[in-house]
Amino acid sequence: MRTRIYLLFAALLLCSIRLQAQTLERLAKENTSPEQRVNGIVATFSSFAEGRATTEGLLHFYGANEDENEIGSMLINLSTGTFISYTLAIERLPDPKKLKITIKPPPEDAGDSLRKGIFGALIQQKWPKKSNFTVTPPPSYPEPIVINLTDVIKIPLWVNAGTEWGVVGDQIRFAIDRPKPARGFTLDDVAIKLTGSRLIINGEVRSGEREISDIEGPTPSFYLPGKGLFIMSIRPREGHNFQKIGVAEGNKISFSFGGDKYEWVGRDPVIASGGNWDIWVLLETAYQPSPDLVEAYKLLSKGNCCTFSVADPDYYNKPPPSKK
Numbered sequence: 001m002r003t004r005i006y007l008l009f010a011a012l013l014l015c016s017i018r019l020q021a022q023t024l025e026r027l028a029k030e031n032t033s034p035e036q037r038v039n040g041i042v043a044t045f046s047s048f049a050e051g052r053a054t055t056e057g058l059l060h061f062y063g064a065n066e067d068e069n070e071i072g073s074m075l076i077n078l079s080t081g082t083f084i085s086y087t088l089a090i091e092r093l094p095d096p097k098k099l100k101i102t103i104k105p106p107p108e109d110a111g112d113s114l115r116k117g118i119f120g121a122l123i124q125q126k127w128p129k130k131s132n133f134t135v136t137p138p139p140s141y142p143e144p145i146v147i148n149l150t151d152v153i154k155i156p157l158w159v160n161a162g163t164e165w166g167v168v169g170d171q172i173r174f175a176i177d178r179p180k181p182a183r184g185f186t187l188d189d190v191a192i193k194l195t196g197s198r199l200i201i202n203g204e205v206r207s208g209e210r211e212i213s214d215i216e217g218p219t220p221s222f223y224l225p226g227k228g229l230f231i232m233s234i235r236p237r238e239g240h241n242f243q244k245i246g247v248a249e250g251n252k253i254s255f256s257f258g259g260d261k262y263e264w265v266g267r268d269p270v271i272a273s274g275g276n277w278d279i280w281v282l283l284e285t286a287y288q289p290s291p292d293l294v295e296a297y298k299l300l301s302k303g304n305c306c307t308f309s310v311a312d313p314d315y316y317n318k319p320p321p322s323k324k
Contacts, residue, residue, distance in 0.1 A: 032061050037177050039069040041090050041099065044173045048154060053166025060170075072106070073170055074135070075157050081127040083135045084157045088172070093146065099174060102144040103155060105137045121296035138169075149174055187235045188218045192248070192270055199306060200263040207308075208301030211267075217310035222264070224306050228285035230262070231311045234271075236280050240313050246279030255281050282313060 034045045045062055047055045059076040074085040087107075091100035139159050147153065156169040196211040199222060206224075221231040232253060236242045246255030248270040254263045271277055289307045297304050 034060075034062065036062050036064045036071045038064050038066050038071055039090050039092055040177050041092070042175045042177045043071055043088065043090065044175070045073065046171045046173075047168065048171045049166065049168050051160075051166035053158070053160060053168045055168055058168060070104075073155075074106075075168075077158075081123075084138060085135045086138050086141075086155065086157075088155075090174075096176075097149050098146055099149060100144060100146050101153065103138075103141050105141065106135045121300040122292065124299055125292060125296050147174075149176070190234060190271065191216050191218065192220050192232065192234065192253070193268065193272070194220055194253075194264055194266040194270065194308075195251075195268040197264055197266040197308075199308075200265060201305075202261055206305040208298075208304030210301035210304075212301065212308050215308055215310060219311050219313060220264075220308075221311035222306045222308045223287060223289050227258070228283050229287040229311060230257070231282040231284065231313055232264075233280045233282070233313075234277060237282075237313055240282050242280035242282045242313075244278050244280050246281050248277040248279050250274070250276075253279055255279060257281065257283065284311075284313075 036043050036045070045060065047058070047060060049055050057078045059078065061074045061076070063072045064070070065072070069090055071088045071090070072085065073088060074083060076083055085106040087104040089102040089104060091102070093100055138155060138157050140156070145153075152171060152173050154169055154171050156167050158168045160166045193214065193216040194212070195214050197207070197215065198205055198211060199207040201224075219231050219233050221229055223229045231242075232246060233242060234248070236244070245257065246253055251267060251269055252263055252265045253270055254261070256262070293307050297307050
């Protein structure tokens with residue numbers, strides 16, 4: 001179902017986001033790749049503006065659904081809170097130099113899908129008076145077309161008529177996706193997954209009244225005010241003071257630290273293969289989430305104490321940026 005693409009926006013942008021990107025603007029810049037891969041094709045997106053239009057103040061997000069060979073593109077106008085979106089379907093043809101391209105409207109419930117999870121909470125926080133998450137389709141849809149692999153297509157997303165005429169949209173290039181070379185399997189290829197989870201501290205649920213959206217990656221984390229950022233891993237990591245104090249058992253990660261007991265409980269096995277596994281834990285006391293992210297998680301789940309994500313431990317070892 002194409003609705004899955006819009007759930008992927010949330011999953012890809014914020015459930016596995018590096019914690020340094022904590023606003024919609026930084027999410028669009030740092031966590032949304034213009035290269036999307038489906039059906040053995042790489043589609044590379046860029047923005048174009050014609051006439052008096054400009055791309056300033058516009059954010060772009062993309063998400064691929066490999067099961068349907070489709071890519072969702074969404075534009076957000078920061079000044080109005082307007083969402084414009086479409087679905088791009090890519091079909092391979094017998095002639096390897098040809099593609100069939102179909103532009104489809106977003107699913108009717110795309111807005112409700114975006115509302116779910118922390119991505120929707122960030123949007124709600126930015127536009128608190130926004131009564132709905134209606135996703136607007138582009139001005140028009142071209143008929144399905146057959147193109148050469150080397151062709152570049154343009155999809156107008158926003159058109160301003162009159163004396164201030166202008167057009168903003170997506171420009172898309174295509175190429176054959178080259179397979180990556182084989183490499184050795186490592187523990188980083190084993191994901192830790194917390195599905196619909198809750199955080200329990202000293203026997204008390206601290207993640208609020210709702211389950212937390214899925215978190216999946218090699219280093220899931222949560223930030224607890226007054227304590228810091230707890231990062232979990234199934235292996236120690238060079239250059240970091242990870243401690244082997246936790247256990248992944250079934251659908252739960254548990255560890256004790258500083259006299260407190262922490263239990264992060266999901267609906268499914270934390271490690272896909274099941275079983276009991278040692279968990280290494282790192283506490284980063286210097287980390288502070290942005291106020292936007294903190295408030296967004298409070299909107300997402302009333303009574304929530306924390307923020308949740310997949311962290312990059314190496315980020316905290318990097319030198320500060322140059323002031324030149």
